Amino acid sequence: xxxxxxxxxxxxxxxxxxxxxxxxxxxxxxxxxxxxxxxxxxxxxxxxxxxxxxxxxxxxxxxxxxxxxxxxxxxxxxxxxxxxxxxxxxxxxxxxxxxxxxxxxxxxxxxxxxxxxxxxxxxxxxxxxxxxxxxxxxxxxxxxxxxxxxxxxxxxxxxxxxxxxxxxxxxxxxxxxxxxxxxxxxxxxxxxxxxxxxxxxxxxxxxxxxxxxxxxxxxxxxxxxxxxxxxxxxxxxxxxxxxxxxxxxxxxxxxxxxxxxxxxxxxxxxxxxxxxxxxxxxxxxxxxxxxxxxxxxxxxxxxxxxxxxxxxxxxxxxxxxxxxxxxxxxxxxxxxxxx
Amino acid sequence: xxxxxxxxxxxxxxxxxxxxxxxxxxxxxxxxxxxxxxxxxxxxxxxxxxxxxxxxxxxxxxxxxxxxxxxxxxxxxxxxxxxxxxxxxxxxxxxxxxxxxxxxxxxxxxxxxxxxxxxxxxxxxxxxxxxxxxxxxxxxxxxxxxxxxxxxxxxxxxxxxxxxxxxxxxxxxxxxxxxxxxxxxxxxxxxxxxxxxxxxxxxxxxxxxxxxxxxxxxxxxxxxxxxxxxxxxxxxxxxxxxxxxxxxxxxxxxxxxxxxxxxxxxxxxxxxxxxxxxxxxxxxxxxxxxxxxxxxxxxxxxxxxxxxxxxxxxxxxxxxxxxxxxxxxxxxxxxxxxx
Numbered sequence: 001x002x003x004x005x006x007x008x009x010x011x012x013x014x015x016x017x018x019x020x021x022x023x024x025x026x027x028x029x030x031x032x033x034x035x036x037x038x039x040x041x042x043x044x045x046x047x048x049x050x051x052x053x054x055x056x057x058x059x060x061x062x063x064x065x066x067x068x069x070x071x072x073x074x075x076x077x078x079x080x081x082x083x084x085x086x087x088x089x090x091x092x093x094x095x096x097x098x099x100x101x102x103x104x105x106x107x108x109x110x111x112x113x114x115x116x117x118x119x120x121x122x123x124x125x126x127x128x129x130x131x132x133x134x135x136x137x138x139x140x141x142x143x144x145x146x147x148x149x150x151x152x153x154x155x156x157x158x159x160x161x162x163x164x165x166x167x168x169x170x171x172x173x174x175x176x177x178x179x180x181x182x183x184x185x186x187x188x189x190x191x192x193x194x195x196x197x198x199x200x201x202x203x204x205x206x207x208x209x210x211x212x213x214x215x216x217x218x219x220x221x222x223x224x225x226x227x228x229x230x231x232x233x234x235x236x237x238x239x240x241x242x243x244x245x246x247x248x249x250x251x252x253x254x255x256x257x258x259x260x261x262x263x264x265x266x267x268x269x270x271x272x273x274x275x276x277x278x279x280x281x282x283x284x285x286x287x288x289x290x291x292x293x294x295x296x297x298x299x300x301x302x303x304x305x306x307x308x309x310x311x312x313x314x315x316x317x318x319x320x321x322x323x324x325x326x327x328x329x330x331x332x333x334x335x336x337x338x339x
Numbered sequence: 340x341x342x343x344x345x346x347x348x349x350x351x352x353x354x355x356x357x358x359x360x361x362x363x364x365x366x367x368x369x370x371x372x373x374x375x376x377x378x379x380x381x382x383x384x385x386x387x388x389x390x391x392x393x394x395x396x397x398x399x400x401x402x403x404x405x406x407x408x409x410x411x412x413x414x415x416x417x418x419x420x421x422x423x424x425x426x427x428x429x430x431x432x433x434x435x436x437x438x439x440x441x442x443x444x445x446x447x448x449x450x451x452x453x454x455x456x457x458x459x460x461x462x463x464x465x466x467x468x469x470x471x472x473x474x475x476x477x478x479x480x481x482x483x484x485x486x487x488x489x490x491x492x493x494x495x496x497x498x499x500x501x502x503x504x505x506x507x508x509x510x511x512x513x514x515x516x517x518x519x520x521x522x523x524x525x526x527x528x529x530x531x532x533x534x535x536x537x538x539x540x541x542x543x544x545x546x547x548x549x550x551x552x553x554x555x556x557x558x559x560x561x562x563x564x565x566x567x568x569x570x571x572x573x574x575x576x577x578x579x580x581x582x583x584x585x586x587x588x589x590x591x592x593x594x595x596x597x598x599x600x601x602x603x604x605x606x607x608x609x610x611x612x613x614x615x616x617x618x619x620x621x622x623x624x625x626x627x628x629x630x631x632x633x634x635x636x637x638x639x640x641x642x643x644x645x646x647x648x649x650x651x652x653x654x655x656x657x658x659x660x661x662x663x664x665x666x667x668x669x670x671x672x673x674x675x676x677x678x
Contacts, residue, residue, distance in 0.1 A: 104678070125678070127678050128523060128540040128676070128678060129513065129523075147537055147677075148538055148678075151538050152525075153492075153513055153515070174468065174491045174492055176492070177521055184467060184468075186491075189534075190534060190536075195529060195537075196535060196536055197529075197534035197535055198533070198534075199486065199487055199489070199490050204467070337467070339443070339465055339487075
């Protein structure tokens with residue numbers, strides 16, 4: 001059996017803590033969680049569901065900031081260690097391709113992904129209904145919005161970090177106009193980020209109870225020797241509301257509309273106070289990872305209770321082995337997903 | 340003032356009846372309605388919400404046939420006069436682009452539209468949720484399905500009958516997974532029918548009560564000297580269910596994401612027994628028109644009460660004058676519809 005490895009660059013300053021002794025699961029929390037507490041900025045009550053990337057030897061991030069009006073916008077943040085962050089006080093200013101102001105009416109749950117030499121932000125925006133917004137930047141100073149890739153209603157847009165067959169690849173969850181008590185992950189392609197198609201069904205909500213209501217893409221998939229490692233969120237419904245856990249699956253390297261392995265167990269579920277309590281209690285919502293190709297270390301950033309940001313760790317060997325050991329395909333996930 | 344004219348080909352065998360004396364509205368019903376009654380085929384209980392085109396000097400149509408299982412499929416029909424129809428007994432057989440069987444799990448509310456030398460069928464299909472299906476044919480013998488243009492959930496797909504700026508143009512209504520108690524019309528473009536984008540919001544549900552719940556594209560827009568004439572459906576909610584009426588608007592010739600005129604009045608609403616009574620009472624649902632460039636005559640085919648097909652008539656002068664005389668723009672319909 002070949003060794004399980006990350007197929008990504010080195011990142012020797014990745015935030016890291018070793019696995020605590022006696023912890024038997026493949027993912028463990030940072031002991032100083034939450035890394036982002038309430039009221040992090042003058043006009044922002046809560047930061048959560050946010051995304052980070054390595055940038056010029058340090059780290060940069062796009063953060064969901066809930067303003068005091070209750071309306072969320074995106075904020076830029078900087079960090080030397082990936083743990084302690086400071087932020088621009090003004091929300092990110094977007095322009096259209098002619099350079100004119102083009103601000104979203106609201107913006108939440110950003111993902112930030114580098115593809116080739118460009119950084120892309122994809123978030124949930126108002127397009128006469130909740131839909132995916134898309135912007136690009138090279139310098140984190142000018143943010144140019146592109147056309148919204150899809151019609152409403154859609155949430156949880158996640159880019160792949162590289163093109164496959166010269167196409168951009170985008171995960172999303174078609175939704176409804178409310179809190180969407182259903183939902184599967186779909187995968188789409190674009191040659192140019194202007195036009196999208198080749199839509200395929202990727203994964204159905206689970207038969208396992210922790211993800212029985214809906215699922216949605218989380219962090220950008222990570223390339224490994226076993227396939228694309230996807231951390232996603234799975235939701236169950238209870239008499240007192242939704243509970244969001246983190247799940248994991250591995251997609252085919254060449255044709256990621258095919259699920260190779262899917263973990264029947266959640267890999268992280270709300271247990272700590274900052275996950276159970278908050279504006280929306282019982283939410284773990286992964287939006288980004290950092291990974292080090294040299295050591296196989298993975299750091300997972302997740303929104304907690306719509307109020308905080310938490311950090312968790314695993315290694316490619318631990319998580320991939322665990323997914324394979326607890327593999328259980330649901331529905332026709334192994335198919336290409338065309339009807 | 341220039342004369343209001345259709346910018347379409349002659350169709351001298353268009354079905355036609357003159358306007359009845361004393362009828363003051365711009366659209367009038369065929370006196371022998373419904374033109375398609377219940378149980379039109381051995382295994383089909385009801386035909387409704389269907390589309391027709393001129394073909395080889397006669398007429399051909401794609402019909403929504405509700406089978407005895409209750410599941411709808413598409414059926415091919417032929418007519419010499421556009422009024423009396425006979426049908427293939429077997430449902431339309433679709434293949435993929437390699438010629439392999441590619442049948443939809445269900446198929447309803449087809450539109451049939453000729454663009455350049457190709458006939459396109461667009462319908463509501465199961466794509467792990469209700470979405471738009473798309474197929475093409477030149478001979479009405481081989482029907483090749485293309486990729487589904489959009490992610491779920493979407494209904495009421497309507498092609499424009501010609502390309503604009505070398506792009507195919509498609510109207511649709513983003514929906515939810517149920518009976519969708521909301522909905523606006525959006526407009527999208529494609530260079531190749533493979534990838535879609537440039538999504539814009541076209542028209543919002545109305546402030547007028549007859550269309551206060553949702554709207555959706557109806558027949559393919561008709562090119563006129565005043566703009567693209569669009570017959571659509573508007574829905575209101577009552578304590579005893581939805582009521583579907585027919586509305587009309589005129590879109591800008593060059594940039595059809597801009598509404599030039601919108602008629603504040605419905606132009607046809609359920610009144611006759613075949614519109615009020617049926618599987619779903621109180622439904623008028625236009626899906627197709629025929630038009631004669633020589634005389635300005637327009638024949639409108641509409642589904643009635645999810646049980647019958649009705650025919651109605653107008654002329655380009657009557658309907659365009661009426662829309663302009665009763666013009667009332669809603670929301671930001673006059674804008675391009677980008678956010």
